[in-house]
Amino acid sequence: MTEPQEIPITRQKRWQNENPLKRWAHIAVQSAINRGLLERKPCEVCGAERTDAHHTDYHRPLSVRWLCRKHHIAVHREAEQPEADQSAPDPEASGKHNA
Ligand SMILES: [Zn+2]
Numbered sequence: 001m002t003e004p005q006e007i008p009i010t011r012q013k014r015w016q017n018e019n020p021l022k023r024w025a026h027i028a029v030q031s032a033i034n035r036g037l038l039e040r041k042p043c044e045v046c047g048a049e050r051t052d053a054h055h056t057d058y059h060r061p062l063s064v065r066w067l068c069r070k071h072h073i074a075v076h077r078e079a080e081q082p083e084a085d086q087s088a089p090d091p092e093a094s095g096k097h098n099a
């Protein structure tokens, strides 16, 4: 082991400790891909090839959606703040036209 001893707990380790179910789901996906049981697919929104497995239900670790980083983040944003800012004024429509 060549890891420095000064850092008691990394953010990732902390996340793993606090989210054992999610961690397990991620490991299950990785291992299924390695064994050829699960196929990595392009982003279902934009077709990008670099994708993350997004879990809709962590109790079903192989039930995933394939999303690129950008769309993966977008899905989590939507999940965290449902119907956010529906009433916020649209800056384009606020009457200020500086042609
Ligand atoms: Zn995408």
Ligand SMILES: [Zn+2]
Binding pocket: 053, 054, 055, 072, 076
């Ligand atoms: Zn996700």
